Amino acid sequence: MKVRVDAAACVGHGRCYELAPGVFGEDERGHCRVLLPDVPPEQQKPARAAEANCPERAIQIEA
Amino acid sequence: MSAPNPDPEARTVNLFAPEFARCPQEVYARMHAECPVARAAITNSPVISRYEDVIWALRHPDLFSSEMELQMALGTERPMIPQQIDPPAQTRYRKLLDPHFSRKKMAELEPDMRGYANDLIDRFIDAGRCDFDPDFAVPLPCTAFLRLIGLPLSDLEFFLELKNGIIRPQLKTQSIDQEVNRTARVESGRQIYAYFEEVIDDRTARPGDDLMTQLVHAEIGGERLSRNEILDICFLLLLAGLDTVTATLGCNIAYLAANPKQRRSLVEKPELTDGAVEELLRWETPVTGVPRVARKDMTVGGLEIKEGELVTLLLGAADIDADEFEASDRVDFERARNRHLAFGGGPHRCLGSHLARMELRVAMQEWHRRIPEYQVAPGEAPRYSPGIREVLYLPLVWDAPR
Ligand code: HEM
Ligand code: SF4
Numbered sequence: 509m510k511v512r513v514d515a516a517a518c519v520g521h522g523r524c525y526e527l528a529p530g531v532f533g534e535d536e537r538g539h540c541r542v543l544l545p546d547v548p549p550e551q552q553k554p555a556r557a558a559e560a561n562c563p564e565r566a567i568q569i570e571a
Numbered sequence: 572m573s574a575p576n577p578d579p580e581a582r583t584v585n586l587f588a589p590e591f592a593r594c595p596q597e598v599y600a601r602m603h604a605e606c607p608v609a610r611a612a613i614t615n616s617p618v619i620s621r622y623e624d625v626i627w628a629l630r631h632p633d634l635f636s637s638e639m640e641l642q643m644a645l646g647t648e649r650p651m652i653p654q655q656i657d658p659p660a661q662t663r664y665r666k667l668l669d670p671h672f673s674r675k676k677m678a679e680l681e682p683d684m685r686g687y688a689n690d691l692i693d694r695f696i697d698a699g700r701c702d703f704d705p706d707f708a709v710p711l712p713c714t715a716f717l718r719l720i721g722l723p724l725s726d727l728e729f730f731l732e733l734k735n736g737i738i739r740p741q742l743k744t745q746s747i748d749q750e751v752n753r754t755a756r757v758e759s760g761r762q763i764y765a766y767f768e769e770v771i772d773d774r775t776a777r778p779g780d781d782l783m784t785q786l787v788h789a790e791i792g793g794e795r796l797s798r799n800e801i802l803d804i805c806f807l808l809l810l811a812g813l814d815t816v817t818a819t820l821g822c823n824i825a826y827l828a829a830n831p832k833q834r835r836s837l838v839e840k841p842e843l844t845d846g847a848v849e850e851l852l853r854w855e856t857p858v859t860g861v862p863r864v865a866r867k868d869m870t871v872g873g874l875e876i877k878e879g880e881l882v883t884l885l886l887g888a889a890d891i892d893a894d895e896f897e898a899s900d901r902v903d904f905e906r907a908r909n910r911h912l913a914f915g916g917g918p919h920r921c922l923g924s925h926l927a928r929m930e931l932r933v934a935m936q937e938w939h940r941r942i943p944e945y946q947v948a949p950g951e952a953p954r955y956s957p958g959i960r961e962v963l964y965l966p967l968v969w970d971a972p973r
Contacts (some may be wrong), residue, residue, distance in 0.1 A: 509965055511634055514696065519916070519917060519918060519920040520920060521914065521916075521920060521924065522674050522924070522925060524912060524958075525674070526674070526845075530762075532848045534673065534674065534675070536669075536670045536673070537665075537669035537673070538669055538672070538673040538674060538925065539669075560908035560909075560910070561849075561909055561910060562907065562910065563626065563910040563911065563912055564630075564916060564917075565910075567940060
C-alpha cells in the first residue's frame with residue numbers, strides 16, 4: 509500500500525496524523541507530512557481511516 | 572433524489588426559527604429532499620445544503636468570497652482577520668497563526684484544561700444539579716482563552732460581561748431596539764479593544780510565554796504585525812473561540828442526556844470519546860452555516876445565484892447528507908468515514924479546531940468520569956439559540972455523590 513498527500517488540498521484538519529500517527533506527521537503549520545509512503549501491513553487500517561476522515565480528500569491510497 | 576419542488580414557499584427556509592435551532596436536522600432533510608439550494612426567509616438569500624456543493628464552495632474562495640460588508644459593526648471599519656479576507660492575503664496570516672494553534676501546541680494546555688474542568692465540576696457536583704450553560708459550558712472555553720492568550724484568570728467575569736455585550740447585547744440591554752443594542756455592542760467592543768491595547772503595551776515591554784507576546788513579536792515577510800492587526804486578530808479569536816465551544820458542549824450534553832444508552836457506552840468505554848466528539852460535531856454542527864458573497868452569476872442545484880448575493884453554506888445540512896454519510900441519520904460513535912464540515916473546510920478551516928477538539932475531549936472525559944448519570948431536570952426542556960446553537964437553558968440533575 510502506498511499513500512500520497514496532495515499538499516495543495518491539505519488545509520490542516522489534522523485528522524490524518526490523529527488517526528494514523530505512524531503514517532502521517534505534521535509540519536509547523538499543522539499540515540500533513542507523509543512519514544511512511546510505503547505503508548506496512550500493520551499500519552494499513554489506520555491509514556485507511558485517515559483517508560476516510562480527511563474532509564479535503566487530500567489523501568490518496570494505492571493498494 | 573426527487574425533483575426540486577416548484578412551489579416557491581417550499582423553497583424557503585427560516586434559519587432563525589426556534590424549531591430550527593432545536594431540531595435543524597428535520598429542516599436539513601427536507602431541503603435535501605425538496606430544495607437542495609433554497610432561499611432564506613426574510614433576506615431571500617441563497618442557502619446551499621448538499622455536501623458536495625458546500626465543500627466545493629468552501630474550496631473556491633474565488634467564486635465564494637469571505638470579503639463582505641462588515642456586519643458586526645463595531646466602529647472599527649476593518650475586516651476581521653483572517654475570517655473576512657480571501658487568499659492570498661488570508662494565507663499570509665494563516666501561515667503566521669497556524670503554528671500557534673497546532674495540535675502539538677494545544678496539547679501543552681491539556682493538563683491545565685483538565686484542572687479547570689474539574690474546578691468547575693467541584694463547584695456544583697454535590698448539589699446534584701447545575702444550569703449547564705452558565706455553570707460549565709460558558710466559563711470553560713473562556714478560561715481556556717484567557718490561558719491561551721496569557722491573560723489573568725481573575726479577569727474571567729469582566730471578560731464574560733464584555734463578550735456578552737458584543738455577541739448578545741440584547742441580554743445585557745434587555746431591549747430589542749436595534750439602535751440600543753448596536754450602541755451597547757460598540758461600547759463593549761471599545762472596552763475590549765482598550766483592554767487588549769494595555770496587554771499589548773505590557774507584552775511589548777515585558778515579553779512572556781504566551782500567544783499575546785508571540786503576536787506582538789510576530790513577523791510577516793520581515794514586517795511586524797501592526798497594532799491594529801493584533802487587535803483585530805485578538806478580537807476575532809474572542810468572537811470565534813468562545814461561543815462555538817460553549818454551543819458544542821451544550822449540544823453534546825443535551826444529546827447525551829436524552830440518549831442514555833449512548834451515554835453509558837461512553838462511560839463504559841472512554842476510548843470512544845474522540846469518535847463521539849467527531850460524530851456529535853457532525854450530527855449537531857453547532858455552527859450551522861457560514862456566509863459568503865457570490866463573485867459571479869452561477870446556477871447551483873437548479874437555483875440561480877447572482878453576483879454580489881450573500882450566500883449561506885449550510886454546514887449542518889452538508890453534515891447529514893445521505894449522499895456523503897452512510898446511515899446519515901444515525902448517530903454512531905464508531906463511524907468509520909466521517910469527513911464532516913463542522914469546522915468548515917478549504918482555506919478558512921477553523922483556526923481553533925485543534926484547541927476546540929482538545930477542550931471537547933477533556934470536558935467530555937472529565938464530565939463523564941465524575942458525573943456518569945444525569946438527565947434534564949424533570950418537567951424542563953433545553954432551549955437552543957438560533958444562529959450558533961448554544962443551549963442557553965439546560966438544567967441537569969443527578970444523584971449527588973455521598
Ligand atoms: C467546536 C468549536 C468550534 C467550531 C464548531 C468552530 C467552527 C468554525 C467554522 C465553521 C469556521 C469557518 C468559518 C468560515 O469558513 O467562514 C471557523 C473559523 C474560525 N475559527 Fe472556529 N470553531 C470552533 C472553535 C474555535 C476556537 C476555539 C477558536 C480560536 C481560539 C476558533 C477560531 C477560528 C478562527 C480564527 C476562524 C477563522 C479562520 C479563517 O477564516 O481563516 N474557532 N470556525
Ligand atoms: S486530514 Fe487531510 S487536510 Fe487534514 S492534515 Fe490530514 S491531509 Fe491535511
